[in-house]
Amino acid sequence: MSAVHGLDLRLEGVTKVYPGVVALNDVSLQIKAGEVVGLLGENGAGKSTLMKILGGLIAPTSGKIILDGQQYDAFDVKQSQQAGIAFVHQELNVFDNMDVSANIFLGREIVRGPLRLTDRKAMNEMAEPLIERVGAPFKPDTPVSTLSLAERQLLEIAKALSMNARLVIMDEPTSSLTLSETNMLLKVIADLKAQGIAVVYISHRLSEVEECVDRAVVLRDGQNVGVLEREAVTHDAMIRMMIGRELKSLYTPPAVPATKPILSVKNFAIKSKPDRTASFDVMAGEILGVAGLIGAGRTDLAEAIFGVGDKLGGEIQIDGIATEINSPTDAIDAGLYLVPEDRKRAGLILEFPTLENVTMANLPAYTSRGLVSQKRQIVVAEAQRSALAIKTHDVRRAANEMSGGNQQKVVLAKWLSMDPKVIIFDEPTRGIDVGAKAEIYGLMRSLADRGVGVMMISSDMEEVIGVSDRIVVMKDGLITGELPRFRFSESNVLNLAVGKVLEEA
């Protein structure tokens, strides 16, 4: 193993423009050997884009990458690897059907002999010191399927070291770790630092960031908002920097104030945190925002309420009546609908015509003498098309010929053609352009004004604060707080999302 020589990596004025969105705007970042740099920002602040540029997955629109004094316009994946940049991803990229050393040397297997058979012995011998360096308890021939999540992460770090990594980028490495595992990881980071390896640490867990970084770089809306040096890295300073912009007001007040709960969720557990439970109400006529950081369990909760997957306990009342929901069919029969997060996977069938998608959940209503009447399907689909301003010239055309915003309207049309009592929107405007966003907000409001309970899960702070009548914040499967409209602020939401208790207003 050759000694790593010192890294000096600078990004200068990096800008990345996507059609309609500026993901990064004139961002600069410097990373030196043996430094731990925290990268902070809300969901969508541009952290992932920046890391993808470092990994060579995307090229910046403008700006420079300067590595060891040499200047690049963009990296490709190979250059990034040669520069010694390695990633430890949130979703681990390990193969649990192989052992540890096979994972470390995947794609670079050591072979010998004329038949080029893999040399397990040599690989195991080379893996040994790497495993030691990350302080992992497993052996080179341990099957990965027996490793815990934390151990798999160490394996990824060992793999990075095997590629002579000089910079290890960790994206939310502790989101699924226990406290003691987290401490172990922080110790490994300190060891890496002592060995002269640089670390970029991306995390929403501010206390860990506070503990391990030399410098914290904060991004907001794709821009550098500041750098905090070691002593200045404190919880409050970081939160102040992450927020602190004027939010555009999107808010339209409800026509009638909400009074009675239309959906009551009591002691609901979710599959990723089976030992925690959440309880809350959605009022008829209100838009309830559900905020939280990615991984807080909001989607799991929504799907559990909707009857997807196995139920882990908890009660639901719809309109005051206890309702047993064991499948989406039960939920739909009770008037509880879900607009899922992943539109293309779970929201609609892309290859199907609009009219089939709109009528799919309620097809028996379109039959006469057992046969589906396309005429009636078209009548309803056309009515929804004009009501929601879905842009297609023919409802018989497939949904995949439309834009994301229009596809989302088709998903909505499916539920609006029925009789909604409660609609859960999970990230309703993800990947949708600004104009369509405003239309969807308008639709949510008019639904609420018709007496429907609207529950909106969103990771977009502007959206949560701008659209909701009330916000509940979730962290690790628990509701950590509830905010009435007059207490809406980015810092209140963010503090609850990272698990801080708010002082009473």
Place this chain on the structure above:
Amino acid sequence: MQKKDIGLGILIIVVGAIVYMRNPLFLSPINLGNTANLIGLFGLFAIGQGFVIMTGGIDLSVGSVIALLGVLFVDMVGKFGVPWPLAVAIIIGLGVLIGLAHGILITRFRLQPFVVTLCGLLIYRGIARGYTAESTAGFPFGSSYPQLEWLTIGRSFGIPHSFLAMLIVAAVMWVILHHTVFGRHLCAVGKNEEAARFSGINTRFVTVMAYVICAVLASIAAIYFAMFTKSVQPSSHGNFYELYAIAAAVLGGCSLRGGEGSVIGIVLGAVLLQELQNLVNLLGIPSSLNFAVMGAVILLGVLADQQFAAYRTRKNTERALGLLQKS
């Protein structure tokens, strides 16, 4: 009619014309009648296979089901004197049970369709051979069942009743697939099970029903085959029939990924397969090459279809881009 069905129809006519030019016997009433009979027999269970394939699954047990139920039917009617309507009902009932077993193992126990029905293939064939102790099951000498024979191997105006039965089944299944709630749900489950489930469709029920339909049509085919061959040799009767069914469904435009297919296509697929068999016979190609010809034609057909589809997608994209640039 979908575009694919029309293409397949044209292919059938072209192949037929070529065979006719080389050997005019192709259009003789006797040859047409015999071929129609085979199309009917194979088409019956190919339609069921198509339904399973449309859910994204597969049923490998069809040939063995035809052997086992064939043996049982012949024995019930020929040996134990069970009145034939009752025997027919029992056989179809067994078909329902077999389909339920497959469907439940696949949906409740989450086993892969390939594995479940492969085991079925082995088990049903094994039971058929064990039950008969490898001896051929046949009707007693001189016995006759006029009504049953009229229904199965009889002809009206020279048209074999097996073919008519297949047409009736095809018509019913066409209505079910394209015009009932169940049929639309079947396509939805095959195309995107997740989205179907999120729309409140009972995806398990739909999948189980597809296997039940497949096994029931196989059990009806078993009766027709048993009456056609008059005796059932348990180790060879129905061998490879599941592959004929899969081939017909794939030729007919069913995607093994699920969600796509039409009843007309499957029937045309069964027609083409029998036409190819006939071609081998009539053109004096050694019958040992029979499978090779079939395999080659299916391969070419699927390859050509893929190319056409890619071409259409390209054309569509170009047109869409053109529209965008204009606006």
